[in-house]
Amino acid sequence: MPTALNFEPLILGPADTEPAPLTPIQEEILELKRQRNAVILAHNYQIEPIQRIADFVGDSLGLSYQAASADADVILFCGVHFMAETAKIVNPSKTVLLPDLEAGCSLSDSCPADKLAAYKAQHPEVYVVAYINCSAAVKALSDVICTSGNAEKIVARVPADREILFVPDQNLGQWVAKKTGRRMRLWPGSCYAHVLFTVRALEALKEQFPDAPIVAHPECVASVRDMADEVCSTEKMVAFCREAPGDKVIVVTETGMLHRLRREIPHKTFIAGPTDSCACNDCRFMKMNTIEKVRDALLNMAPEIVVPEDIRVAAEKPIQRMLDWSRS
Ligand code: 13P
Ligand code: SF4
Numbered sequence: 001m002p003t004a005l006n007f008e009p010l011i012l013g014p015a016d017t018e019p020a021p022l023t024p025i026q027e028e029i030l031e032l033k034r035q036r037n038a039v040i041l042a043h044n045y046q047i048e049p050i051q052r053i054a055d056f057v058g059d060s061l062g063l064s065y066q067a068a069s070a071d072a073d074v075i076l077f078c079g080v081h082f083m084a085e086t087a088k089i090v091n092p093s094k095t096v097l098l099p100d101l102e103a104g105c106s107l108s109d110s111c112p113a114d115k116l117a118a119y120k121a122q123h124p125e126v127y128v129v130a131y132i133n134c135s136a137a138v139k140a141l142s143d144v145i146c147t148s149g150n151a152e153k154i155v156a157r158v159p160a161d162r163e164i165l166f167v168p169d170q171n172l173g174q175w176v177a178k179k180t181g182r183r184m185r186l187w188p189g190s191c192y193a194h195v196l197f198t199v200r201a202l203e204a205l206k207e208q209f210p211d212a213p214i215v216a217h218p219e220c221v222a223s224v225r226d227m228a229d230e231v232c233s234t235e236k237m238v239a240f241c242r243e244a245p246g247d248k249v250i251v252v253t254e255t256g257m258l259h260r261l262r263r264e265i266p267h268k269t270f271i272a273g274p275t276d277s278c279a280c281n282d283c284r285f286m287k288m289n290t291i292e293k294v295r296d297a298l299l300n301m302a303p304e305i306v307v308p309e310d311i312r313v314a315a316e317k318p319i320q321r322m323l324d325w326s327r328s
Helices: 026-036 047-053 060-069 081-090 113-122 136-140 151-157 168-180 198-208 222-227 234-243 257-262 291-299 311-328
Strands: 038-043 057-058 072-080 094-098 128-131 144-146 165-168 185-186 214-215 248-252 267-273
Touching: 026 038, 026 222, 038 047, 038 060, 047 057, 047 291, 060 072, 060 311, 072 081, 072 291, 081 094, 081 136, 081 311, 113 136, 128 151, 128 198, 136 311, 144 151, 144 311, 151 168, 151 234, 151 311, 165 168, 168 185, 168 222, 198 222, 198 248, 214 222, 214 234, 234 248, 234 257, 234 291, 248 257, 257 267
Parallel strands: 038 057, 038 072, 072 094, 128 144, 128 165, 165 185, 214 248, 248 267
Antiparallel strands: none
C-alpha cells in the first residue's frame, strides 16, 4: 500500500477562460523584438509569461532546427546555456542572447571536456554519442549529438562495429540502450531535477488518479520510467497527452511543461509528477530566466553567447550529423 502524499497535488486545467491580456512588460518585449529584428525561442520548461511571448516553444530538437533556420538578426534564447550555445554554433552570424548566463544544467556540468578528453585518450576506439545537454567543448569532442526526441534513431544509426560511449546522462543512456538493444558505456551523469521523482510518490499520486496515464521524461530513473505508460521527450509529450484516453494525464517532468500542455490541449487536466517532498519539480536553472531579464536582454543586447571559433567549428560537425540523421 503506497504512503499517502503529505501535500496537495499540483493540478492544471481544464483551461476554461480566455488567456489573460499581455502585461505591459510583455508588450514592451514584443516591441523591442520588432526593433531588434529578433526571434524568441523558448524551451517548454520556461515560465508561462515567457512561453506566451515566444515565437517558438519546444524541446531541444525543435529548438535546434529553429535556431539553424532563424533568419532574424538576433536569437533570444529562453532556455539554458547549452541550448543557446547550440543556437550560436549552428547560426554563427547571429547575435545569440541568453537572459541569464548562469542558467546552466547539472547534466552539462557532470561531463567536463577535460575529463572526456582524458577518457578518449585512454579509449580512442569509442564512438561518442553526446546528449545535447553538454557544453560546446564536449560537443567538439563527440561524434554525433542526440536529444531525447531522437536518441533512439541516432544510436541506431551508429555503425554496428563501433563501441558507443554515451555522455552525459546515464538515465537517458540506459533507456536508449534498452530500446535499441545497443550495448553502450554510460557516463555517470544525471539531471538533478529528474532524479527527484520517485516511485513512492508516483504510486501515492496514482491512488488518487487511478485512470490517469503517466508520461515521463527519459532523464527519470529506471524505476520511474518503468511505471510510465509512455517515456518521451517534452515535445512528444504534447502528442501523447492529446491522444491519451480520458481527460487527465500525470506528467513526470519539469513543471513548465504543464503550461505548454494547458495552452495546446485546454480541455484536459494535467497533474504534475511529485517528488517525495513536493507536488512539482522546477529546474532551478530554467527558472533563472525571468520576464524582466528577457526584457533587459533585448534592451541591452546582452548577455551574449560567445563560442571560440575552433570549438564552434568542431562542435558543428556532430550537431549537423544529428540534424541530418534525424531528418532522414
Ligand atoms: P527535451 O529535449 O525533451 O525538451 O529535454 C530537455 C531537457 O533539458 C530535459 O531536462
Ligand atoms: Fe539540465 Fe535537468 Fe534542468 Fe534539463 S531539467 S536543463 S537536464 S538540470
